[in-house]
Amino acid sequence: MSHTPPFAIITGASRGIGSAYARQLAEQGYNLLLVGRDHKRLDRITADLQSKYGGMVEKEYLDLTDSGAAQTLYARAMSLNHPVSILIHNAGFGLYGTFAETSHAKIMDMLHLHVLQITESTRLFLPDMVARGQAAIIIVSSLAGLFPIPYMAEYAATKTYLNTFFEALAQEMDGTGVTIQVCCPGFTDTDFHKTAGYRPRHVLCSQSPHQVATVSLNALKSRRTMVMIGWQGHLAYWMTRVLPRRLLMSLAARFVKPPSPLSPPPPTT
Template identity: 35%
Template sequence: MAATSNYALITGGTVGIGYELANLFAQNGYHLILVARDQTELDQRAAEFRQKHGVEVVTLAKDLFQRQAPFEVYDEVKAKGLPVEVLVNNAGQGQYGEFVDTDINRELDIVQLNIGAYITLTKLYLKEMVARNSGKILMVSSIGGELPGPLQAVYHATKAFVSTFTEALQNEVKDTNITITKLLPGPTETDFFRKADMENAKMIKEGDLADAAKVAQDGYDALMAGKLEIISGFKNKAMVAASKVMPDSLVAEAMHQQAKPSDEGK
């Protein structure tokens, strides 16, 4: 069990992988700071985790599409005097479709959520962690960050940013007691594809989606073991390994075929 004064701050902590991660941290004695947009969902999760695990749960209803929101999260947590031992950057969204057709304003929001919020929260909390020489950060990226993603061009690019950003920070803190771990799931059974209008894609309709609880367990275990990276799932490990030796154009074409609507070409 973790010390009772330890808090884990989790963005997107009410659904999907974020919810499963919150459950694991609470199960292991961490108090929770959950950040999401929907206060009703936050209240439901807070009641659930308090009852199941007997931990404190602080909720912050914030829209991380807004540039100022991560700063507000940090200021409000600081004002409450809560020590954040673990930061989980998890909230993220995508958009499906040909880049020439997709909504630029939604894409700029996605860049702010998937990149801007990660940068801001990491900067603010890493400074504290370096000052006390302890802390853990879990960066929820995606195997999409290792692969070009036709029909999800912006999402994959944001995750490529998260991957190289994380690798650079890991090097910067390598001589400290701080752990920064990159979690790379593949397609997972969450609300992500509905929000991205991607439910009809071949990889979703015909693919084998991973269990969010299993992905979260992989990420939690890797973080606690001090690992730099975990690719969740054997198939995803194989796909990333294959992509390293194939020309990018072939990888992009293979991904394009997987991302197409499942009824195309039949």
């Protein structure tokens, strides 16, 4: 009897947390579809995983902020003719600074990537998963989605949407065989902060992308919905439940407030 390996799709697999998921799943014998925009990095990780583990590793260069990206991803996945075992919505980016000074285009990209595209592609993939009665969706959200964060207001709000939407969906999926996991990393050592133009001032302890992927994949066995990483993640989660919202916001603002406050334009002579 032929055995078909399980199949996982990972968005944002070219680096960071996404590439850690890809490595671990390839090691566990999964066939993969890796999604990202950076051709060089995606080519490198695809070739590396193929030569190390020998399974099917497909790639799709895709900007997930493009309109129609969710349909493109779904069509590409269907063309491979493998039922999807795990769909990992991981692609994301950060924005730091005051809302009034943040680029309008970047805010729209974030809303497309974190909210619209993830909602749309989940809606596309979910019916097949429910029909088969066996699959998982992991959403790489963030501790930042547990409360409002000044100077990261848009990022925190999009992650709050993911936390509440998928926590509710997890309950709807109860008894269907489809597991929904909301993975909430804290500060993780990736290019994320540099790309967002943020130089951290007070990082007490960071996590590795490998640790995030390991905890998240292990947690699929227990089918937990909300997954925190390490003791720092659990402590932060607990703090968001017991501390007043205003205190949480002012503590968080101290970590992320840009060095120079909004200043009026210099006088013209």
